[in-house]
Amino acid sequence: MIDDIKAAARQRLATEGPDLSLRAVARDIGVVSSAVYRYFASRDELLTALIIDAYDDLGEAVERGESAAPRRDLTARWMAFGRSVRSWALEHPHEYALLYGSPVPGYRAPQTTVGPAARVAFALASVARDAWARGEIDPTDDGAEPVAGAVARDAANVAEAIGLDAPPDVAARMLVAWTQLFGMLSFELFGHLIGSVDDNDAFFDHATATMARYVGLRG
Numbered sequence: 330m331i332d333d334i335k336a337a338a339r340q341r342l343a344t345e346g347p348d349l350s351l352r353a354v355a356r357d358i359g360v361v362s363s364a365v366y367r368y369f370a371s372r373d374e375l376l377t378a379l380i381i382d383a384y385d386d387l388g389e390a391v392e393r394g395e396s397a398a399p400r401r402d403l404t405a406r407w408m409a410f411g412r413s414v415r416s417w418a419l420e421h422p423h424e425y426a427l428l429y430g431s432p433v434p435g436y437r438a439p440q441t442t443v444g445p446a447a448r449v450a451f452a453l454a455s456v457a458r459d460a461w462a463r464g465e466i467d468p469t470d471d472g473a474e475p476v477a478g479a480v481a482r483d484a485a486n487v488a489e490a491i492g493l494d495a496p497p498d499v500a501a502r503m504l505v506a507w508t509q510l511f512g513m514l515s516f517e518l519f520g521h522l523i524g525s526v527d528d529n530d531a532f533f534d535h536a537t538a539t540m541a542r543y544v545g546l547r548g
Contacts, residue, residue, distance in 0.1 A: 330364070330368060331368050331378075333358045334354060334358065334365055334368060334369065334375070335375075335378060335379060335382065337354045337357040337358050338354050338375055338379055339379065339423070339424070340357065341353060341354060341357070342379070342423040342424070342426075342427060343423045346426075347376060347426075347427050347433045347436075348372075348433065348434065349372050349375060349376065350372070351365050351366060351369065351371075351372055351375065352365075354375070372436075373435075373436055373437075376427075376433060376436055377438065377439055377441065377442060379424070379427060380427060380428065380438065380442050380445075381441065381442055381445045383421065383424040383425075383427060383428055384428065384442065384445035384446050384448065384449070385445050385448070386417070386421070386424070387414070387417050387421075387424075387428070387448075387449055388445060388448025388449050388452070389448075390413050390414075390416070390417045391410060391413045391414055391417070391448070391449050391452045391453075392448065392452050393413070394409045394410065394412065394413030394416075395409050395410045395413060395452050395453075395455070395456070397409065400459075403456055403459060403460045403463075403465060403466075403546050404538070404541050404546050404547075406456045407453075407456050407537070407540075407541045407544075407546060408534070408537055408538065408541070410452060410453050410456065411510060411533070411537035411540075412533075412534075412537075414449065414510065414511075414514065415514060415517075415533055418514050418518060419518070422518050425514070425518060426518070426519075428446075429511055429514075429515060430515070430519075450491060450507070451491060451492075453503070453507065454491035454492065454493055454503070456546075457491075457493055457495070457499060457503055457544065458491075458492065458493055458494075458495075460545070460546055461493065461494065461495040461499060465546070465547065466495075466499060466544065466545040466546055466547075467545045467547070468498045468499050468501075468502045468543075468544060468545035469498060469545075471543075475496075475497075475498050476497050476498050476501045480497075480501055481497040481501070482497075483501075483504075484497035484498070484499075484500040484501035484504065485497045485500065487500045487501075487503070487504055488500035491503075499544070499545065502543055502544045502545065503544060505540075505543070506540040506541075506543060506544050509536070509540055510537070510540065513533065513536055517529055517533070
């Protein structure tokens with residue numbers, strides 16, 4: 330029953346967006362609404378289940394894609410990570426929008442979503458951690474000034490959260506690359522590149538490789 334409810338809810342995501350109605354979901358699977366409420370006490374509880382499933386599915390796809398790249402080739406691992414995120418997003422556009430689109434009115438994600446959400450970040454962070462440990466990352470050789478002030482403090486917090494024993498400059502650039510990746514995906518999925526980019530595959534690879542160099546990976 331839980332699988333049926335979530336499957337119907339995902340269909341509703343595709344047609345009506347994330348403002349789900351449990352009564353409508355119940356109609357879709359041919360049961361009375363009280364039957365659905367026995368498994369999910371509210372819309373928010375159902376949304377949380379969908380969000381955790383989506384994060385875990387994306388995390389698994391990214392971990393599988395990144396782990397298939399040669400361990401010594403850090404740029405290849407970086408590219409595999411980006412391509413895995415994009416492939417999943419293109420295959421699951423409505424789940425992607427649920428995770429990274431506009432906030433759902435009235436919904437506040439509980440702490441239980443934090444762990445699944447972090448899987449994707451930790452997959453990317455593993456590339457930076459390995460690069461730093463091997464001395465194969467240098468975010469300052471382009472002549473940019475080191476980060477300072479509030480940016481440095483935020484970057485240090487990010488580095489601690491992802492287990493990256495590196496200066497704030499590395500974490501700051503990782504965070505820039507992270508936001509660039511998902512911003513670019515959102516532009517593609519939500520139609521903002523139409524008329525500007527004809528070959529989305531080529532543009533994505535170009536941007537992802539550019540971010541690898543920006544972070545400091547060399548190769």
